[in-house]
Amino acid sequence: MKRKSLAYKVSLYVFTIMVIFLVGIGGFYYAMASQIIVDMTEKNTKQVLDRVNHDLSSYLERLRQSTYALSNNESIRSYMLHETTENKNTSLEIIHTFLKTDSQFLSIVLITKDGRVLSNLDSMDMSLSKNMMEEEWYTEAIKQKGVAVLTSMKRKQDNKEIQVISMTQDIHDEKGENIGVLRMDVSSDSIDDYLQQLNLQDNGELFIVDQTNRILYQSANQTEEVRHNLSEIMRIKETEMGYMNGQYTYVQSNKLGKSTWELVAVVPLSELKDVQLHLLVAFSLSGIFIFVVTGGVLLILIRKWTRPLKELQQTMHQIEHGDYSARAVIQGSEEVQDLSLYFNRMLDEINRLLEGIKEKERDIRYFELQALTSQINPHFLYNTLDTIIWMAEFNDSQKVVSMTKALAQFFRLSLNAGNELMTLENEFDHIRQYLFIQKQRYEEQLEYEITLLEKCKDIKVPRLILQPIVENAIYHGIKGLDRKGMIRVFMTETDTHYGITIEDNGRGIKQTTKDMTSHKRLGGVGLQNVDERLRLYYGQPYKMDIVSQENTYTAITLWLPKNQNL
Known part of the structure; x- marks a missing residue:
């Protein structure tokens, strides 16, 4: 489910409270205004009835006195x-x-x-x-x-x-x-x-009844609704005043002087309905206007107040996606400013700690590389001296001299003045000296070809990355072969990588699986050491490809990324 923003939640809460407040206030004033109208209607009706009752009672008293005088x-x-x-x-x-x-x-x-x-x-x-x-x-x-x-x-x-x-x-x-x-x-x-003085509105009704509730007089504008509710009117008359039809019809009665008659007024509160409708419309329009204006202002203010938090959130997303240089802008309320300030300080501290971790990782990587290199050098020396001893046993001094010079150059390049990195030109010269020494040993059984791209001579790479692979090509591919062995070292190029390929026409690798890890393991310790060293240097962009066909050839290509010059 999609999460709601802080601005949305605050706006929803504020608008809900506004609606409840406006409805509550509107309902209160609506009810109060309606009650005022009811009270005024009751008061006016009673006053008019009292006045008409007084006049009518006086008139009836005059009639009584007249009959008394005549009698x-x-x-x-x-x-x-x-x-x-x-x-x-x-x-x-x-x-x-x-x-x-x-x-x-x-x-x-x-x-x-x-x-x-x-x-x-x-x-x-x-x-x-x-x-x-x-x-x-x-x-x-x-x-x-x-x-x-x-x-x-x-x-x-x-x-x-x-x-x-x-x-x-x-x-x-x-x-x-x-x-x-x-x-x-x-x-x-x-x-x-006399009753003309009684203003009972357009649909007002008037009755004069005796003590048995028999209607002696009724107004001419009696409605069907009143005829159907005569019993209810007489019941309310007994309590002098009351309501019927859901509080929209008011009934009041007064006794006519000394007679047994009663004057009953039935007043429909149509004015109340109209006023209630007008009040409802007025309060609704006023509420909508207040809601829109106030809501719009609050919405602008809420967005203004939450904008710094939104920008802080975006800064966090930038950092999440690797942009560790991003920093929050110090703005907004005091609390948000403090939050942004402390967040920036936290980022600075994290960056300092990360730099320390990177430095330690570099040190760890350096010592790991040194350890891998130390595993390779004794292996080189042992194989090379084995070849020289073999040649010395045959008293071939000229070849021993050539071999010794090549070995001296080989070790000079291997030591590289203590530097872990060397240029590709020296790396290729290093394997050239190595293959020269091996050529003296295997003579016609071994041929080699080395090609370096001219523009890549000065590119620096970790030292001794080719010699272990060439050595494996000789000992696991060419040695003991019943045909002339050929080792080719050459470079290729793509848009993103330089490729260094060591290819031989030896016995190949037995295809028990297509898994690259198994190929590296079958290639021996030297091949695995080279792969681990290059992976430590170049990381994920580096890769090694091994293509082999049993009894036909093996080609190993080291793909070095162009954008990571060491």
């Missing part, structure tokens, strides 16, 4: 006890006069105990009076014994059914015995006029 009028009481033409006309005159005082008064009806009816309405007769005496409003007025009773009913007027408010009161004689009932009908428009 105690001597002429009307006289008519109720005993009808005469005079008291009847006087009572009608009083009724008409009273109706003129208020245009909302529709009718006044007197119903005697014996079933007589007197009213400003000509349509009421005795047949109707029996029905009226059986109606609830009539019986209720009798029960209240002199206390006016407020009721609501529907009646026909001009062939239309209208809603009226009726105030009924029992009329009794001096002994307190019932002698009839007075009923005053008032148009419901009078109540509508």
Whole structure:
């Protein structure tokens, strides 16, 4: 899984905290603003209801006083006890006069105990009076014994059914015995006029109910939702105030003065929904704006703060890939500067330690090479002296002199004034002296050919790298051969390496395996020593190739890298 950068992680944490903070703050103010609107709606609705309740109660109290005054009028009481033409006309005159005082008064009806009816309405007769005496409003007025009773009913007027408010009161004689009932009908428009003051918003509902929760009056804009929730509205009405429909409909009730009626207002909080939506949009847009602006600024700052760490990381990658000279730039905050400073000091100390290790490795390599060289020199000397002894036994003084001069030159070049490195020109001269000595021994059985590239004469190489290979070619390839032996030493060149090849036409190496290590092992100690020495000097770029065919030839090529002049 791909690792996340420090800038990414810090940005993610900061932005997450910002989102949580903005959502939390926005939600808090959103809820607080919504509650303020609810509280204001409750307060305003209560204030309006209280005012309308006061006005409407005053109006109903005036109606009660009017019915009380009429019920105690001597002429009307006289008519109720005993009808005469005079008291009847006087009572009608009083009724008409009273109706003129208020245009909302529709009718006044007197119903005697014996079933007589007197009213400003000509349509009421005795047949109707029996029905009226059986109606609830009539019986209720009798029960209240002199206390006016407020009721609501529907009646026909001009062939239309209208809603009226009726105030009924029992009329009794001096002994307190019932002698009839007075009923005053008032148009419901009078109540509508008072209720116009109540601002219930566009879809507000208004009810007037009695003590049995029977609806006596309701506003004209009743919605389907309210009709379906009438029982819920009446339940909330019992607690004076409350909510329904998920807190989006407010219900409040007030008792109308001394009556048994209650004024119930149902206020849909559509304003709350609108404000909540506006607040949600406003907080969302504000949050997005703050998030984008603040987030952008923080992102720039985070990248600025983490850039030194990023550059320090890149410096570490450079060092990881071998660039030990790379150093961190001292920049950024105090902590990052200290980190870069201590990192650079650590690198300097590591480089110092590495140089010390390299120096020790060079010393170790030098002593190893010296040890390998010391293994070769006694071997050279033994083989060379063996040849001279062989020639001296035959008293061939001229050849002994030539051999001795060649041996002297051979050892002069071998010692190389104590230097471990020698030029290729001297290295080739060294094997030339060696082959001259061996030629004296093997005579016609051995021929040799040495070719050095002119431009390579001054190239320095570890001393004594060719003589052991040539020696192996003689002793393991040419010696005992039933045909003339030929040793060729020559150079080749590629774009990256110089090749020195020692080739013989001897017995070859038995091909038991193609593994190069096995070939080197079969080539003897000398070949392995040369390979180890050159590998210590040149490292990985150096390589040795061995190509051989049994009873045909062997060719050994040393590939020396061009870019590592010693």
